[in-house]
Amino acid sequence: MRTADGVPLKISLQRALVRSRIRALLLVVPLLAFIAIAFVLPIGDMLFRSVDNRIVESILPRTAVAIQDWNPNGTELPDEAVFEALTLDIKAGVKARTLGRVARRLNYEKPGMTSLFRKTGRRTKRVAGPPYKERILKIDNRWSDLNTWRLIRREAGALTSGYFLASVDLKTNDRGEVVWQSEERRIYLTLFYRTLWMSALITVLCLLLGYPVAYLLATLPLRTSNLLMILVLLPFWTSLLVRTTSWIALLQTEGVLNDVLVFTGLISDDGRLQLIHNQFGTFVAMVHILLPFMILPLYSVMKTIPPSLMRAARSLGATPFTAFVRVYMPNTVSGVGAGSIMVFILSIGYYITPALVGGRTGTFISNFIAVHVSETLNWGLAAALGSLLLALVLALYLLYDRLVGIDNMKLG
């Protein structure tokens, strides 16, 4: 069969399909390009930074090349050529004011490197010519330590696993083996663990508080439930900072709740409770903030359960409790799953609320990412911590997709 212009119908239809596919795709392309530049590339940049180690290579270029000929497992120091390369690199680094950066990078792996480089940097001015080895060794005897050179050789590559190791409290020791950090420097595993268990508890609390409310909203007549729904939606629409501020006003030691307790004589004036800047504060504020994200999916699932199911169970002799547990609750499992994953995902990445009400014991992994980005400037470690958190969230996102389907995501 052929169309009017003589093209076989099958081919003509195929062409039409391809054309309409391209038209559909063209509508999506602008957003796709925008998201790629504004969002995906930044995330990629962060992922790359977590393994990027070009700093040693770029600031100590001659040393990085020369040291490759040295055997790190031997018992001898590198030869004159390596020391010459190092002297030239350090001089260049001092001149370009970049030496501090490489020193800081090496210091993450081995404390003391900053002072070694600073000292050497000051004194290399006087090292005008050979013998470089002898003169450098005279500046600081740490240069005669084989481990210093092993470290430089190890970090001369363009990629490092150092940041990822550090983010799970591991490090590479002088012999190149992966070992635990010393006891007092192990903080991140504890922090990941705390983020996970606190988020899990927040999710459970949201479920415990959200389930009855969602059930009430789903079973009341629509007119009443629409009114009550406002009480759920208003917090949902209220600025996060407003809600956090309210909890500070309520919970602080000189705050409303403590005043009420003192006023009613339940506690004495100097026995005021510490309700904020600790884990308790994080729990209360986060449950309040995330509760609507639990209620809304639960409600939309419960809305679809016909009331006749419960009536049928009752008429067959089930007590109200049995009917609820055996008939109603199994029907809400998808809502429970959707709400729980949503709350958990949001919770493990939270930054603002724990930062303001969490104190020292109620902060999450994201608070440390922020500290490393803006205070310690250890961007590689911030990126590695962020990558681990991202992997966790994406795994949960996939689970959510399996369970609920991303297409079915609803708002408000």
Next chain:
Amino acid sequence: MPPPVYASPIEKGWHYSYRVICAAIFVFLIGPIFVIVPLSFNELPYFTFTPEMLSLDPAGYSTKWYHEFFTEASWQDAVQNSLVIAIFATLISTFLGTLAALGLSRSEMPFKTGLMALLISPMIVPLIISATGMYFFYARIGISSTHLGVIVAHAALGTPFVLITVTATLVGFDHSLTRAAASLGANPFQTFFKVTMPLILPGVVSGALFAFITSFDEVVVVLFVGSVEQRTIPWKMFSGIREEIRPTILAAATLLVCVSILLLTTLELLRRRSERLRGIRAN
């Protein structure tokens, strides 16, 4: 709603105690938001009720924190920044998001699920991670510490909301309408503005409102990507809480609550209009 007449005493007891539990949860949800309203009229610079306030003495109340909010330059700059950034971010995300939703809702769209997952990801990825990535990358391309950088970042965070709401309105959309318009001689633009747009408008507007509030409330990305020049209201509140707690923050918070009530009302009206238009009757 009273319990059924045939309910046993235990059932009646449970019925009422269940209501009490729910009422308590509602108080937990809504109470904290309204506690700050009277506190913002405090005469003294505290975050708590003074004895004068509790005895309803007019001298215990004052509007000076509102006065400070509306006259102090740094707050006014913050209001202006918040509005400028949110409005431009909303325009970008509404335009791009609506366009993409139109494409994604076509049945012949290839890689639909994968694209949707990718385009919604800015909503899922924790803000701290997006902010960290943007902090590095925007500095590299030279738009960090500019209004443009913050607008671009907020637009990216807002598009998933537009995409979701517009896609949801398009679910009930009858595609034969556009074909009918085309067969009657309308060009694609006329078809879009005369036929499609009026039908999906509620979705577009509610998506835009979501995008607006996302930007208007957002603080992590502004802190990372912006500088003092881009200081927004949430930034002012965040740093205010960390450094010196003044009731001006409560005044700002109260005003923000008013904004959210306004937005919620608009959204509810839109939802009803949309249901009416598409013939879905509420009971």
